[in-house]
Amino acid sequence: MNERLAIIDGIRTPFCRMGTDLAGLPADELGRCAVNALLTRTGFDPGLVDEVIFGCVGQPAEAMNIARVIALRAGLPEKIPALTVHRNCASGFEALTQAQERLASGHGSIFIVGGTESMSQMPLLFSQPAARKLSRVARAHSALKKVASVLALRPADFHPRIGLQLGLTDPVCGLNMGDTAELLARENHLSRADQDAFALRSHQRAIAAHERLQEEICPIYLTDKGGRAIDSDNGPREKVSLESLGKLPPVFDRRYGTVTAGNSSQITDGAVALLVMGEARAHVLGLAPLGYLGTYAYTGCDPAHMGLGPVSAIKATRHPVEEADLVEINEAFAAQTLAVLQKLGPVDETRLNVNGGAIALGHPVGATGARLILTALKELKRRGGQRALVSACVGGGQGAALWLERDL
Numbered sequence: 001m002n003e004r005l006a007i008i009d010g011i012r013t014p015f016c017r018m019g020t021d022l023a024g025l026p027a028d029e030l031g032r033c034a035v036n037a038l039l040t041r042t043g044f045d046p047g048l049v050d051e052v053i054f055g056c057v058g059q060p061a062e063a064m065n066i067a068r069v070i071a072l073r074a075g076l077p078e079k080i081p082a083l084t085v086h087r088n089c090a091s092g093f094e095a096l097t098q099a100q101e102r103l104a105s106g107h108g109s110i111f112i113v114g115g116t117e118s119m120s121q122m123p124l125l126f127s128q129p130a131a132r133k134l135s136r137v138a139r140a141h142s143a144l145k146k147v148a149s150v151l152a153l154r155p156a157d158f159h160p161r162i163g164l165q166l167g168l169t170d171p172v173c174g175l176n177m178g179d180t181a182e183l184l185a186r187e188n189h190l191s192r193a194d195q196d197a198f199a200l201r202s203h204q205r206a207i208a209a210h211e212r213l214q215e216e217i218c219p220i221y222l223t224d225k226g227g228r229a230i231d232s233d234n235g236p237r238e239k240v241s242l243e244s245l246g247k248l249p250p251v252f253d254r255r256y257g258t259v260t261a262g263n264s265s266q267i268t269d270g271a272v273a274l275l276v277m278g279e280a281r282a283h284v285l286g287l288a289p290l291g292y293l294g295t296y297a298y299t300g301c302d303p304a305h306m307g308l309g310p311v312s313a314i315k316a317t318r319h320p321v322e323e324a325d326l327v328e329i330n331e332a333f334a335a336q337t338l339a340v341l342q343k344l345g346p347v348d349e350t351r352l353n354v355n356g357g358a359i360a361l362g363h364p365v366g367a368t369g370a371r372l373i374l375t376a377l378k379e380l381k382r383r384g385g386q387r388a389l390v391s392a393c394v395g396g397g398q399g400a401a402l403w404l405e406r407d408l
Helices: 028-044 066-073 090-104 126-137 145-149 163-167 177-187 192-208 210-214 242-246 279-284 303-316 334-344 366-383
Strands: 005-012 051-055 082-085 108-117 220-222 229-230 267-277 291-300 328-331 387-393 397-403
Touching: 005 028, 005 066, 005 279, 028 066, 028 108, 028 303, 051 066, 051 090, 066 082, 066 090, 066 108, 082 090, 082 397, 090 177, 090 267, 090 291, 090 366, 090 397, 108 366, 126 145, 145 242, 177 303, 177 334, 192 210, 192 334, 210 366, 267 279, 267 366, 291 303, 291 366, 291 387, 303 334, 303 387, 303 397, 328 334, 328 366, 334 387, 366 387
Parallel strands: 051 082, 051 108, 328 387
Antiparallel strands: 005 267, 005 291, 108 267, 220 229, 291 397, 387 397
């Protein structure tokens, strides 16, 4: 039997809507903040860490292998290697399960894992024809050739391709992620009213859980804004109502659609860091874990129905949902989560996304999986529960499901 991976502690930055409080911080800086806060909170000796593993989807060109950049800027010794992983919305899960697999194979016993994303800083891209013209400008060796190259540019060459939009569009089925949610809504007869009601509940639960969620968060100090501290998520809205949600227009199918900005996950910036290690090492060091990683599974599905990924992944873990004291299903879209619940069968609402989900808290794609793990384990401890199930759909047509457990 493989040694269990213990999750000792974790921390995260506030999750903030794209273009707001954290928009000026790149993904590597968000990750550095989370890792520094984790080491400060735990007092753990960074020299004992065997590897740093971080998830990131929109990895910035200026911080390739962003896990390594985060590790070095957080002050970890140069001898400690680092790896960036990318499984779209399950990248934060992948960071944790990679640590389990390294532990099982004898390649380390102590890891810092997590995820980071600055969706505000996803780049604008030039088209290939425009890039070739600009390259000719840069390569021109005389003033005459440079002027001729500049004159070859046309207004259309300065119309950027939006990196975020490209990233949220599946290249195989050709659908935007929101279009896949519309497809599930139609096929599963999910009304706009049902979706808006689910979104409202997400906000209400996140607002009610404010103090509990604060336990996860480290403040971020913005030197460019007079030293203002950002210490809370800014996605949950106290004044949201069914009436206000009902006024929002459909985003993806403007004529017949039911998926809106209000019943979709928020586009968000944020980072999460977790300290994890083998159970035996935790015992030797006298550390009491939040919990342990149990069974997990990744599965594939039709990219056009990517939102149903959790169904096959949960089934692949070979544990019934009824065994879970808590269930976290990432709220990519209300339609997507409701469709998953239809396929899974009844899930007790008092155990499902009890502190709200991505519709209220946001979905910084590379970090979300690690946030679900952290939130679930802290809530499991509060409730004295033993097992939690965390799951997410994955762009490109995959599903991820992890079981977390505590020793009572």
